[in-house]
Amino acid sequence: MVENSKILDPTTLEILSAAASLFDRYGTRKTTMDYIAKEVGKGKSSLYYYFKNKEAVFESVLRRELAQFQSDIIRDLEAEATQTDKIRVLISSIFEQAIHYPNLLRSFKGLIEGKSGRTANAVKEGAIAWELQQLNLLLEAGVSNGEFRAMAAEEVAINSQAISVAITGMKMILLGAPQEEIAISIRNLLNLLFNGIGKSK
Numbered sequence: 001m002v003e004n005s006k007i008l009d010p011t012t013l014e015i016l017s018a019a020a021s022l023f024d025r026y027g028t029r030k031t032t033m034d035y036i037a038k039e040v041g042k043g044k045s046s047l048y049y050y051f052k053n054k055e056a057v058f059e060s061v062l063r064r065e066l067a068q069f070q071s072d073i074i075r076d077l078e079a080e081a082t083q084t085d086k087i088r089v090l091i092s093s094i095f096e097q098a099i100h101y102p103n104l105l106r107s108f109k110g111l112i113e114g115k116s117g118r119t120a121n122a123v124k125e126g127a128i129a130w131e132l133q134q135l136n137l138l139l140e141a142g143v144s145n146g147e148f149r150a151m152a153a154e155e156v157a158i159n160s161q162a163i164s165v166a167i168t169g170m171k172m173i174l175l176g177a178p179q180e181e182i183a184i185s186i187r188n189l190l191n192l193l194f195n196g197i198g199k200s201k
Contacts (some may be wrong), residue, residue: 012050013062014040018059024102028058028120055119058103062123065101069093070130072100077134083142088190090134094167095186128168136160163193 018039022031033054050138051057073093080086090183097104104127139156142148151159170185 015042015047015050015057016061016064016072019057020065020103023058023061028054033057059119059123061103062120066088066123066127069097069104069127075135077138083138083145083147087135087138087142087193090131090138090191091163091167091193092186094131094170095182128164131167132160132164135163182183 015036019031019036022039026035031054033044033047035052036057037047047057051060073090076089076093077086080089104124107136136157139148139151139160140153143151143156166189170189173185
């Protein structure tokens, strides 16, 4: 379950916004509760009324970014008419999160390097599971409407998992790469994907 920022009180939102900026600038190790308190103009002790510790703050920052990221993707998917275009949008958005959601990228990097805490790992693993679910739904819809070649449910699931693994692997390789290189890699992945699931002509 991702956190819905609409139900958070103004002080909590202020703390999370300040913390997100600090985590982005200095990383999770260098950012302290003292820094966060100073950023929002409050005493350090007052932060503990809202959050148990720094990891709890980082978890909430991640869940807030994840909720917005997923909301943005759903909105963009709904604007597309075909399942092919929806998949293109989904995969492109997953890579572009590095630009708009730096703390999600940081948690992903920590996950693959074994350096992030259990909480951050759980959030990011949940995000990957959500992406896999979306891929599966889009492939199923494309098969159902005849846009993609016929596939049994098991093959749809296997293909979705294969795409998800490919995306994760490419993100590991492309962390910190120039945007042009990332765009080329996305295009190549999409071409390979649609050559495999598209209908024979």
